[in-house]
Amino acid sequence: SQQGEEDPQxxxxxxxxxxxxxxxxxTSINNLQWYRQNSGRGLVHLILIRSNEREKHSGRLRxxxxxxxxxxxxxxxxxxxxxTASYFCATEYSGGGADGLTFGKGTHxxxxx
Amino acid sequence: NAGVMQNPRHLVRRRxxxxxxxxxxxxxxxxxxxxxxxxxxxxxxxVYLQKENIIDESGMPKERFSAEFPKEGPSILxxxxxxxxxxxxxxxxxxxxxxxxxxFGPGTRLTVT
Numbered sequence: 332s333q334q335g336e337e338d339p340q341x342x343x344x345x346x347x348x349x350x351x352x353x354x355x356x357x358t359s360i361n362n363l364q365w366y367r368q369n370s371g372r373g374l375v376h377l378i379l380i381r382s383n384e385r386e387k388h389s390g391r392l393r394x395x396x397x398x399x400x401x402x403x404x405x406x407x408x409x410x411x412x413x414x415t416a417s418y419f420c421a422t423e424y425s426g427g428g429a430d431g432l433t434f435g436k437g438t439h440x441x442x443x444x
Numbered sequence: 445n446a447g448v449m450q451n452p453r454h455l456v457r458r459r460x461x462x463x464x465x466x467x468x469x470x471x472x473x474x475x476x477x478x479x480x481x482x483x484x485x486x487x488x489x490x491v492y493l494q495k496e497n498i499i500d501e502s503g504m505p506k507e508r509f510s511a512e513f514p515k516e517g518p519s520i521l522x523x524x525x526x527x528x529x530x531x532x533x534x535x536x537x538x539x540x541x542x543x544x545x546x547x548f549g550p551g552t553r554l555t556v557t
Contacts, residue, residue, distance in 0.1 A: 364486045373477050376486030
């Protein structure tokens with residue numbers, strides 16, 4: 332089921348600018364993950380942040396997590412045309428188990444050259 | 445409209461046995477993706493299928509793993525001669541078309557003893 336909420340649903344920016352996407356969720360989590368999907372391809376895992384972490388970096392990606400607000404943001408700095416894709420957040424709930432991963436509907440990011 | 449269904453939800457196999465995981469996509473969806481998730485890690489893409497065709501199997505181990513999506517019936521992920529390292533949660537997702545959002549099933553947790 333798709334229970335997370337990404338915001339905005341679509342984002343179009345110029346190459347070189349920073350892109351920020353947000354994700355909100357509803358219950359206690361073990362971790363939150365961000366994924367990218369290029370057209371017609373499978374999801375690619377970008378970064379995982381645990382519930383006891385507040386910020387994490389990976390290359391041009393910066394993820395923050397605010398468990399009090401039940402929200403996370405993904406920042407892509409110095410965007411490139413190749414960053415054009417859909418970005419999804421997924422939360423793994425404290426209950427765990429095979430049904431513990433819940434995806435949002437995604438943000439479609441377009442980087443204009 | 446039922447969501448993506450996977451069965452079994454939990455599967456226990458001894459080393460050397462075969463594991464068969466089934467995925468029934470949402471009604472009308474002809475695109476299926478399989479992912480594997482190890483504990484505390486993100487999803488890793490395995491294979492992307494359309495009806496009767498494998499489109500992208502770049503994430504599939506070369507040996508022991510196979511997938512199919514026949515004209516009729518569910519998609520099957522088959523793991524032959526399972527080893528302990530195959531223990532993981534296996535998720536499938538379906539989409540209406542190539543560029544549409546993916547809807548995830550609840551996953552199958554495979555335990556190899």
